[in-house]
Amino acid sequence: DTGVSQNPRHKITKRGQNVTFRCDPISEHNRLYWYRQTLGQGPEFLTYFQNEAQLEKSRLLSDRFSAERPKGSFSTLEIQRTEQGDSAMYLCASSLEVWSRSGANVLTFGAGSRLTVL
Amino acid sequence: DQQVKQNSPSLSVQEGRISILNCDYTNSMFDYFLWYKKYPAEGPTFLISISSIKDKNEDGRFTVFLNKSAKHLSLHIVPSQPGDSAVYFCAASRVSQGGSEKLVFGKGTKLTVNP
Numbered sequence: 001d002t003g004v005s006q007n008p009r010h011k012i013t014k015r016g017q018n019v020t021f022r023c024d025p026i027s028e029h030n031r032l033y034w035y036r037q038t039l040g041q042g043p044e045f046l047t048y049f050q051n052e053a054q055l056e057k058s059r060l061l062s063d064r065f066s067a068e069r070p071k072g073s074f075s076t077l078e079i080q081r082t083e084q085g086d087s088a089m090y091l092c093a094s095s096l097e098v099w100s101r102s103g104a105n106v107l108t109f110g111a112g113s114r115l116t117v118l
Numbered sequence: 119d120q121q122v123k124q125n126s127p128s129l130s131v132q133e134g135r136i137s138i139l140n141c142d143y144t145n146s147m148f149d150y151f152l153w154y155k156k157y158p159a160e161g162p163t164f165l166i167s168i169s170s171i172k173d174k175n176e177d178g179r180f181t182v183f184l185n186k187s188a189k190h191l192s193l194h195i196v197p198s199q200p201g202d203s204a205v206y207f208c209a210a211s212r213v214s215q216g217g218s219e220k221l222v223f224g225k226g227t228k229l230t231v232n233p
Binding site for chain 2: 004033035040041042043044045048050056091093095097105106107108109110111112
């Protein structure tokens with residue numbers, strides 16, 4: 001297993017176009033997260049899945065954003081009618097959720113997909 | 119609202135000296151804290167973590183200290199090496215009945231270790 005894989009690494013698009021990013025998590029991981037990072041900021045949470053169920057969505061995730069994780073494996077993040085403000089690095093992460101009072105939910109991140117909206 | 123704050127955008131230290139990166143949080147429900155390191159063009163990579171039941175955790179050159187009463191944690195790197203130059207993110211989470219919740223990140227501190 002080579003870790004979390006994200007494609008494409010870089011996408012340049014014109015305002016109003018739709019874009020889709022794909023994330024392939026570590027195979028045994030049951031949780032998958034999407035974060036967004038803009039310049040000078042830390043990763044901001046967008047949404048996460050446990051297996052195929054989408055458990056939480058941030059208010060940052062407008063109606064133009066949709067994420068899916070069919071069959072609990074890879075995930076896609078689609079942005080419809082892109083705006084210049086959507087330009088950011090979109091990070092995917094996965095983890096193996098093991099509930100424990102002293103346990104950690106350590107996320108393993110992919111290298112990210114950079115979106116540039118012209 | 120910034121629940122996890124890293125007030126120093128950058129830090130520069132000499133090779134061999136100690137690097138101290140600070141982080142403050144506002145949500146008293148957080149009970150797990152992590153540090154991630156990020157190189158340019160790569161995703162963040164996990165460095166070290168600490169549970170709220172501890173006040174110190176060490177891993178080689180890296181030590182994280184947690185002061186719950188002050189809602190403050192710090193990462194100590196000693197001795198610092200040029201390869202440690204990166205952006206360091208502090209992150210926090212809480213464990214609920216449903217399991218660990220999402221990580222909340224700070225804005226990061228860019229560490230530069232000068233040879």
